[in-house]
Amino acid sequence: MKKVLITGKNSYLGSFVRNELERKPETYQVAELDLKDPKWTDFSFEGYDVVYHVAGLAHSTPDESQKDLYYQINTELAYQTALKASREGVKQFIFMSSIIVYGSGKVGCKRTITKETPLTPDNFYGDSKKQAEIKIRSIDSDMKVVILRPPMIYGPHSKGNYPLLSKFAQKSPFFPTLGNERSMLFVGNLVQFIKKVIDLELEGIFLPQNQKPVQTKDLIALIAREHGHTIHFVSVFNPVLKCMRKQTIVNKVFGNLIIDPSLSSFDLDYTKYSLEQSIQITESGGGL
Numbered sequence: 541m542k543k544v545l546i547t548g549k550n551s552y553l554g555s556f557v558r559n560e561l562e563r564k565p566e567t568y569q570v571a572e573l574d575l576k577d578p579k580w581t582d583f584s585f586e587g588y589d590v591v592y593h594v595a596g597l598a599h600s601t602p603d604e605s606q607k608d609l610y611y612q613i614n615t616e617l618a619y620q621t622a623l624k625a626s627r628e629g630v631k632q633f634i635f636m637s638s639i640i641v642y643g644s645g646k647v648g649c650k651r652t653i654t655k656e657t658p659l660t661p662d663n664f665y666g667d668s669k670k671q672a673e674i675k676i677r678s679i680d681s682d683m684k685v686v687i688l689r690p691p692m693i694y695g696p697h698s699k700g701n702y703p704l705l706s707k708f709a710q711k712s713p714f715f716p717t718l719g720n721e722r723s724m725l726f727v728g729n730l731v732q733f734i735k736k737v738i739d740l741e742l743e744g745i746f747l748p749q750n751q752k753p754v755q756t757k758d759l760i761a762l763i764a765r766e767h768g769h770t771i772h773f774v775s776v777f778n779p780v781l782k783c784m785r786k787q788t789i790v791n792k793v794f795g796n797l798i799i800d801p802s803l804s805s806f807d808l809d810y811t812k813y814s815l816e817q818s819i820q821i822t823e824s825g826g827g828l
Contacts, residue, residue: 560732566583598699632683641659643666653799693730721796749804766823
């Protein structure tokens with residue numbers, strides 16, 4: 541029996557992991573902890589095998605006025621949670637970082653994350669995750685630490701960039717043919733990966749992703765098809781988009797940022813869902 545504590549009650553990712561683990565009550569015992577409660581430190585971590593830390597602020601282009609809050613939540617709170625876990629005998633601590641610690645992708649510039657790629661976040665959201673990683677890994681204990689740096693995560697009722705792309709794909713008659721490559725991660729595949737990490741009691745830094753990168757135009761085509769919407773792909777907008785490569789929103793949609801496949805081939809067989817299957821599930825709003 542594995543006792544798992546998810547820090548981030550009712551969080552998007554935490555809820556999917558909880559639901560998956562609770563399918564096997566004979567194997568996992570799952571609890572959630574609300575870190576918004578100022579008395580969370582009174583909760584004992586003793587007896588838990590795993591703490592899966594998902595509590596945090598997630599927005600790749602945060603407002604400057606929120607800078608201190610991001611470091612308080614994404615860095616200091618994560619560190620204090622890991623420190624408490626180590627002191628109270630937790631065997632494994634899983635921290636949700638982000639690919640954003642490497643910085644963003646750019647239009648027209650091929651970018652592949654490898655073992656040698658330095659951590660060069662280009663905003664304080666990314667830096668808050670980087671600083672959390674540094675502090676958590678500095679803890680001197682026998683606790684196994686897992687750092688996850690996933691690319692854009694999507695799934696049913698997800699937030700962030702994917703819902704915007706989905707809305708556009710369902711309504712727009714045109715979309716640019718500008719080519720690019722992005723690594724992505726379906727929440728269902730992430731859940732399978734985390735379960736493997738828990739079962740095998742792993743430690744280290746991991747960059748899970750779907751089986752293959754995807755071009756934005758191909759993703760749009762799949763979403764449009766799911767809704768029976770006809771969308772025409774045209775090249776007329778490509779020169780304009782290339783001239784707008786300094787715009788954050790353009791780089792988010794058409795930038796290149798992929799993970800070297802060798803960093804995601806852990807022989808764990810976690811990519812249960814293909815891209816097509818993941819889009820079908822996401823657009824239907826169903827469960828896993």
